[in-house]
Amino acid sequence: MSKIYKSFELCSKFDMDIEKTFECGQCFRWNMRDGVYYGASMDKFAKLWYEDETVMISCVAEDFSYWHNYFDLDTDYEMARKGLSINDYMTDCVETGAGIRILRQDKWEALASFIISQRNNIPRIKGIVEKLCENFGDIIDCEVDGMYSFPTAERLALCEVGDLVVIRSGYRAEYVLSGAKAVAFGDIDLEKSAEKSGEEAMADLLKIKGVGVKVANCVLLFGFHHMDAFPVDVWIKRVLDEKMPDDFNYADLGKFAGLAQQYMFYHARNLGM
DNA sequence: AAACAGGCCTAAA
DNA sequence: TTTAGGCCTGTT
Numbered sequence: 001m002s003k004i005y006k007s008f009e010l011c012s013k014f015d016m017d018i019e020k021t022f023e024c025g026q027c028f029r030w031n032m033r034d035g036v037y038y039g040a041s042m043d044k045f046a047k048l049w050y051e052d053e054t055v056m057i058s059c060v061a062e063d064f065s066y067w068h069n070y071f072d073l074d075t076d077y078e079m080a081r082k083g084l085s086i087n088d089y090m091t092d093c094v095e096t097g098a099g100i101r102i103l104r105q106d107k108w109e110a111l112a113s114f115i116i117s118q119r120n121n122i123p124r125i126k127g128i129v130e131k132l133c134e135n136f137g138d139i140i141d142c143e144v145d146g147m148y149s150f151p152t153a154e155r156l157a158l159c160e161v162g163d164l165v166v167i168r169s170g171y172r173a174e175y176v177l178s179g180a181k182a183v184a185f186g187d188i189d190l191e192k193s194a195e196k197s198g199e200e201a202m203a204d205l206l207k208i209k210g211v212g213v214k215v216a217n218c219v220l221l222f223g224f225h226h227m228d229a230f231p232v233d234v235w236i237k238r239v240l241d242e243k244m245p246d247d248f249n250y251a252d253l254g255k256f257a258g259l260a261q262q263y264m265f266y267h268a269r270n271l272g273m
Numbered sequence: 274a275a276a277c278a279g280g281c282c283t284a285a286a
Numbered sequence: 287t288t289t290a291g292g293c294c295t296g297t298t
Contacts, residue, residue, distance in 0.1 A: 025279070118280040124296065125279085170294025175281080212281050233279035265279080276298090286289080 003060055003141045010048065010057040011073055017099025018048050018055060021071075024100050024266040025122055026222050028113055028129045029150070041070055042106045043149035045142040072101050072225070080227070080256040089243040090260065096271060097263030102227060107190035108183055109150045110223030111205075114215045115175045131167040132176075157184035175210020182208050194224035201226070221258040228255045235268045236261060242273065 010016075018037055022030040030039030036049040046067055047058040059067055068074075081098075085091040112132070117125045129150075136151035136159070157180045164173035182188045193204040201224060205216040220229035230250040232240070240248065253260045267273075 114279085119278060119293085120280090120295085121278045121297085127296090168295065171281090171292095172294075210281065214280060218279085231279080235279065269279095274298100278295100278297090280293105282292090284290090286287100 001141055001143060005045075005047075005058050005142065006061055007056055007058050008061075008064055010055045010067070010071065013050055013053050013055055014099075015073070015077070016055055016071060016101050018050070020097065020100045020266060021103070024097075024262055025269070026262065027103055027105060028117075028122070028126045029133070038144055040140060040147060040149065041066075042109055043138065043140060045140045045144070045147055070104050072104050075101075077101065077259075080259055083254055084256065084260045084263070086252065087244070089239075090264075092271075093260070093263040093267040097266045100259075100262055100266060102225065102259055102262060103222065104225050105222050106150070107194060107219070107223040108153050111179055111183070111190065111208075111211075111219050112150075112153075112156075112176055114218040114222070115179055115210050116169055116172050117218070118172060118175075118210075118212075118215060120172075128167050128169045128172075132169075135166050153180045153183035156180035172210065175208075178209040179211065190223070194226075198226050198229060221261075227258045229258045230261050231258075233265075235265055238273065239264050239268050 019032070022037055022039070029041070030037050036047050038045070038047045040046070044059070044063050044066060046063070049056050057067055081094055085094050113125070113129055116128050120128070133148040133150055134146070136155055137148035140147040140149055156177065159177060159180075161173050161177060164176065167173070169176065183190060188204050188208065193201045196204070198220060201220060202216050205211050205219055206213070214231055214233055217229045217231035220226040221231060250257045250261070
């Protein structure tokens with residue numbers, strides 16, 4: 001290991017619950033061992049843990065600002081939560097979800113990951129993403145053996161569908177490649193799309209074969225950090241059907257509707273609706 | 274063992 | 287414009 005990793009104070013434990021943030025289904029490359037979460041974003045590795053009332057991070061010093069941004073530490077979540085408790089159920093969701101932060105993930109990594117997520121459960125998504133990194137990424141210089149970077153779109157664009165059988169993603173392999181090629185060949189510029197309005201960014205994403213409305217909304221929320229994006233999967237659909245009034249419109253939740261969606265998802269999955 | 278899992282595509286009405 | 291059927295794979 002030639003890179004130098006150092007420990008830093010990242011934020012207060014009251015500003016981020018690392019378990020909820022990593023386990024609420026928005027990311028797929030973080031794991032916990034002995035109370036320490038370790039994982040990666042693209043080609044960067046980090047470890048997070050609690051020390052008294054502080055969230056600590058171990059990372060390469062030059063990457064600290066990258067992680068500060070990744071964990072969205074410049075957003076005031078106390079303020080964002082205001083206005084989400086529009087009924088008793090949402091009040092519960094906001095309460096149990098306290099500490100979740102919406103990560104500012106790499107746009108391409110989010111796109112590829114949520115393409116893979118379709119019609120899959122989280123453990124399998126994580127397995128497929130891991131195999132994708134192991135087979136097409138580069139080894140990351142860190143203390144954990146077998147950590148690989150998320151492959152770039154350019155790297156994957158060189159692949160044929162058959163090359164991807166090793167990741168066991170089934171019919172999604174074709175979709176991953178179509179996304180990789182769209183990005184690598186410039187059919188879509190993720191950085192530029194992220195700056196557009198939600199409707200325009202959505203239209204850009206829907207041009208990719210294998211990206212529908214749900215996946216596009218996940219990319220908007222978790223990759224483009226459009227906090228008003230509201231992905232509706234089977235869990236959220238269940239919540240909307242059973243817990244929310246018939247005339248509910250997610251736009252009523254305002255510009256942080258996406259955060260509310262994540263609170264709902266976490267609550268529904270962990271407390272059985 | 275049949276159904277289902279954080280959908281999407283295509284064909285047909 | 288909406289709806290049905292199929293799809294890779296792994297798990298229960």
